[in-house]
Amino acid sequence: VFDATNTTRERRETIYKFGEENGYKTFFVESICVDPEVIAANIVQVKLGSPDYVDCSNDEATEDFMKRIECYKNSYETLDETLDKDLSYIKIMDVGRSYLVNRVMDHIQSRIVYYLMNIHVTPRSIYLCRHGESELNLKGRIGGDPGLSVRGKEFAKSLAQFINEQNIKDLKVWTSQMKRTIQTAEALGVPYEQWKVLNEIDAGVCEEMTYEEIQENYPLEFALRDQDKYRYRYPKGESYEDLVQRLEPVIMELERQENVLVICHQAVMRCLLAYFLDKPAEQLPYLKCPLHTVLKLTPVAYGCKVESIFLNVEAVNTHRDKPE
């Protein structure tokens, strides 16, 4: 992703030729916005904190930056319907109010366009947590479709209290189609939507076993999983890689939504968290997502602020660190 102003046709032609010479496809993403409020907000969010302005006051920095923008205006040649008709591009107008899409060439460009058309910048928070502790959690067994333990039910009540205290406007609540997330959501007393794709990773032949039983009955599989936890697929089950593919529509809809609470499962939560915190595949299966802990994600600047809130109800620890 070549991130610069690229505001002149001449500069873009240089880049396009570079692409051609090297056998790369080129896709342009233009952002047009003349709303002074949006621009001012952007400057405050990401420019004042820039290394360029480390020795400046906010007012000085803003004034300088506005003059910087002016320097580009005269030579700005926006992508043109006629002059640029053979290029592949998307023009985003007014932070996503409208779009112009020209000559999408392939699958990935189509996915890029779809993604750009679904994201927004309205402030909001995403809350991620797991179901309350389950009966199988207590027994150290993975998978299955058990109900909540006594402590799990307590957590559900604490979650309801926590949500009330947060005073969130129009909160959407999503669960999987497994009992333990549904029972957790029931305690909230608000409508919730069940997504099958939020179901926990399918452990195939290892479903409902303890890790000890897996090590005994499937020692080879057990070792293979520790070697490459992201790509390893349980026999007749799934891998984290499979999970990411099935969670993509959830991510897309999370992007469209505003305030959402997702009550899900350990592996699922790790995948979603990795997306928001930009964690690579190797780290994803080892992200810490303990029971009875809510992660509050708030978009800020170029990333995501994350607050971890333990709701003070004891639970077993289901986390296995990466083996040395």
Added chain:
Amino acid sequence: LANSPTVIVMVGLPARGKTYISKKLTRYLNWIGVPTKVFNVGEYRREAVKHYSSYDFFRPDNEEAMKVRRQCALAALRDVKLYLTEEAGQIAVFDATNTTRERRGMILNFAKENGFKVFFIESVCNDPTVVATNVMEVKLSSPDYRDCNSTDAMEDFMKRINCYQASYQPLDPDDYDRELSLIKVIDVGRRFLVNRVQDHIQSRIVYYLMNIHVQPRTIYLCRHGESEFNLKGKIGGDSGLSNRGKKFALALNKFVEEQNLKDLKVWTSQLKRTIQTAEALQLPYEQWKALNEIDAGVCEEMTYEEIREQHPEEFALRDQDKYYYRYPSGESYQDLVQRLEPVIMELERQENVLVICHQAVMRCLLAYFLDKSADEMPYLKCPLHTVLKLTPVAYGCRVESVSLNIEAVNTHRERPEVSVAFPQSHPLIS
């Protein structure tokens, strides 16, 4: 307002693909589970005016005809309202030219009065070759021209288009129509203008419209060759091909060669039996986990007799509602549709493709192409060793069934005529 029904309003001159888009989009939305129906004002007009004489009917100075046409639009809107408020419809596609601001204003008022959302789809195309092709594909055979020869029909239709030109006010998202939710499709998908997408379904509609194309191509659907489990009457599992299944793979290879296709893509599932089938083709192929057979959960690798013995209630429930029924720890046809949606989307983007899959999966894909309902889908006939060749034509899909002449077991179970007797007070009947 989150779950308000939506009226999709088509906009464009005649022969711009409005009905094509309307029907295709409706087929897609119904397949993914959103009840959608097309309301084509031309059909209402044909009901009202039994015999079409000539383009004179469409002249802007033909006051009589203008009255009739307006009445037809209103009648169609009345049916839109019925469908969305009383017939559990979620989306109504209002398929007419809707080329004036006045007409669109009338529709916006109608929607506002009834609490419906509105999404406009405009098709703009000035390439005379495209327009002529459209006229040939779908207009010459229209009931309007049943008593005409092709040349006369073409000439009349071009004059018909002309009647709309002077009053055509294209959507103007930069100014007059800046508050409307709309997509402008320009030159059959070369370019799109999208304004104010309001919700999830509009976003999906835009994504779909941006992925479809009209290039001629063929889609081939078939199942893996007969498997060892097929021979034993067992469902699911991950068995390899039987001897006859291997023969089928070779026959498939020969069939594909004879088709003499430019650039055929081959897709399989990640189960052995489809991969082994593809291996015989000596062509590169792509494996999709999403194409795996329906997961029969606790019933995996059982025969139907074993299921009937060991899970009699499940067996009965499945026969009662085969589309929505989910095997315990497994999947339903409804789940299959959700997981196959990216496959459909990519099939729309592609050109010539051969999909080697499984019975339930093939039924789902076929139901999409042939616009079969959820009720019919689980009973579509997809026998082993038979290739279905689908070619888009006019508003639909031509299907040729080619049996490759290798014997195989029959895995098809018909819809049971009489449902299993259950006492009315049985706890599973709610």
